[in-house]
Amino acid sequence: MLRLRLTFAALVLAALLGSITSSKAQSPWGEGYLPNVPVISQNGEIFKFYEDLVKEKTVVISFIFTSCRDICPIVTARLAQVQDILGDKVGREIFFLSISVDPVVDTPEKLRDYASAFGVGRGWTFLTGKPEDMHLIRNKLGERIRGLSDHSNTLLLYNDRTSEWSKDSPFSDINSIAINIKSMNPDSVRVHDEQARSAPSASASLNSVTDLSTAAGLPGQHLFIKTCAACHTVGRGIKIGPDLLDISSRRPKDWIVRYLVDPQKMRAEGDPAALDLAARYPAVRMPTLSLSENDAADLTSYIAALSYGARADQQVGHAHSGHDHH
Numbered sequence: 001m002l003r004l005r006l007t008f009a010a011l012v013l014a015a016l017l018g019s020i021t022s023s024k025a026q027s028p029w030g031e032g033y034l035p036n037v038p039v040i041s042q043n044g045e046i047f048k049f050y051e052d053l054v055k056e057k058t059v060v061i062s063f064i065f066t067s068c069r070d071i072c073p074i075v076t077a078r079l080a081q082v083q084d085i086l087g088d089k090v091g092r093e094i095f096f097l098s099i100s101v102d103p104v105v106d107t108p109e110k111l112r113d114y115a116s117a118f119g120v121g122r123g124w125t126f127l128t129g130k131p132e133d134m135h136l137i138r139n140k141l142g143e144r145i146r147g148l149s150d151h152s153n154t155l156l157l158y159n160d161r162t163s164e165w166s167k168d169s170p171f172s173d174i175n176s177i178a179i180n181i182k183s184m185n186p187d188s189v190r191v192h193d194e195q196a197r198s199a200p201s202a203s204a205s206l207n208s209v210t211d212l213s214t215a216a217g218l219p220g221q222h223l224f225i226k227t228c229a230a231c232h233t234v235g236r237g238i239k240i241g242p243d244l245l246d247i248s249s250r251r252p253k254d255w256i257v258r259y260l261v262d263p264q265k266m267r268a269e270g271d272p273a274a275l276d277l278a279a280r281y282p283a284v285r286m287p288t289l290s291l292s293e294n295d296a297a298d299l300t301s302y303i304a305a306l307s308y309g310a311r312a313d314q315q316v317g318h319a320h321s322g323h324d325h326h
């Protein structure tokens, strides 16, 4: 509580400083358009929104709130995949900003837990602040998005040096999101494209689990890649949620289907396994994705197929790995 009060005192101070030093607009969309209000990061640092976080940078802006239980955690999870593809460009040329639309609840501590649950790296700042300041930022950016109703599902791309705006859906193909982001920097895009062609991309390794299934277009596959792979692996360890390897042998099939259809309901009903999972993964909830039972069944079989593939891959992997070369 004390910490929170200090935080707000600091914000008020920063707000005062901000009003003293704020200067005139230069570009039509940057300074003067984007508020220069004080915001506070997941690490408790105070920034001036425009000057410190946007000015002369390329930014990828998303809107979040940590208590969201349906679609929005996926936005962050998918952005984390995009960050992996962009690698060390994030934090150098490109900066990710995730802005809380629920600043009263989303304290810096909550944002820090949230960010670490998604394994976010350098150059990605989660922001909260005084409600009226956050509202101002959101409104200004909302004008760019046109229609705030889809705020949580839109990525806003902006290059302050060129004053160019663009937007993308977090549900587009991860590689194409990364390319769109890179193309915001006209001078760097050619080089990067060359690199992208020659180097195996991070997404390839992220998705290689799914590539294990040689039969492309299995039922459930598309859904899995689009909505589950951001948070789960099959046989490659815990990501944001548990490793789903052999889930069908660890849980009754009808439990899995019910869980996929409505995990929130199962927690509300006090299902012991669902509650135990929630306790083990406190920062992020498995979202309720409005899946049909058919989708859930397709997904379950697809995960079983991946588990089988992952086991086979482990055997092949052993044969190829350095440990076993003699």
Ligand code: HEC
Pocket (backbone or CB within 6 Å): 073, 074, 077, 223, 224, 227, 228, 229, 230, 231, 232, 240, 241, 242, 243, 244, 247, 251, 256, 259, 260, 274, 277, 278, 279, 281, 284, 285, 286, 287, 289, 299
């Ligand atoms: C935003 C991240 C996220 C997304 C997207 C997501 N999950 Fe989860 N999932 C979790 C977390 C976290 C848990 C741990 C339980 C909890 O949240 O209460 C979980 C739990 C599970 C479990 C139970 C695992 C066990 O060990 O019993 C299954 C099965 C599962 N998810 C499958 C899926 C499938 C299939 C999809 C895609 C349709 C999916 N999840 C999408 C985060 C996610």
